[in-house]
Amino acid sequence: MSLKDEIEKLIQAEQEKIKSRDKQHADYQQRQRDRFVAMRAILKEITESIEPKYIESRIGDDSARIKIGRDAYWNIQPNYDIRFGAASEESLFYEKPGFKVEEKMYYVNDMFEDIKTLSDENEVAEYLIKEITEKVAHYRHLEALEQKRKKDS
Numbered sequence: 001m002s003l004k005d006e007i008e009k010l011i012q013a014e015q016e017k018i019k020s021r022d023k024q025h026a027d028y029q030q031r032q033r034d035r036f037v038a039m040r041a042i043l044k045e046i047t048e049s050i051e052p053k054y055i056e057s058r059i060g061d062d063s064a065r066i067k068i069g070r071d072a073y074w075n076i077q078p079n080y081d082i083r084f085g086a087a088s089e090e091s092l093f094y095e096k097p098g099f100k101v102e103e104k105m106y107y108v109n110d111m112f113e114d115i116k117t118l119s120d121e122n123e124v125a126e127y128l129i130k131e132i133t134e135k136v137a138h139y140r141h142l143e144a145l146e147q148k149r150k151k152d153s
Contacts, residue, residue: 054139
């Protein structure tokens with residue numbers, strides 16, 4: 001076998017590894033979408049329960065972003081990790097239990113950022129409902145103070 005044939009054989013073997021990786025990656029993406037089905041329904045119900053002037057959401061097939069006012073948002077998705085040093089035939093991503101909730105809060109001149117891993121849809125829902133209701137109550141309180149100030153002046 002010539003060197004050219006040998007190189008071609010190696011290239012084809014690498015292409016097969018890449019095809020295998022792409023299939024694993026596509027399977028991973030489908031599993032993430034499947035894992036997010038129940039979460040998507042819960043998040044839609046939560047966001048539809050809040051007055052639209054306070055909440056903004058983008059709920060996709062495998063992730064969501066919920067924003068309250070100008071100073072708080074959460075990105076929610078099935079938990080995963082990255083396989084650094086993966087072989088050419090391996091997907092870079094793999095599932096981990098639970099859901100990843102990336103949280104950002106903006107304060108006067110500062111920002112708080114955290115990533116939480118919550119065990120299931122119910123734990124995510126409980127956490128978000130608590131956080132969202134606190135923020136909406138705060139906004140309503142500020143609006144009431146503004147109304148009172150206008151009325152008194």
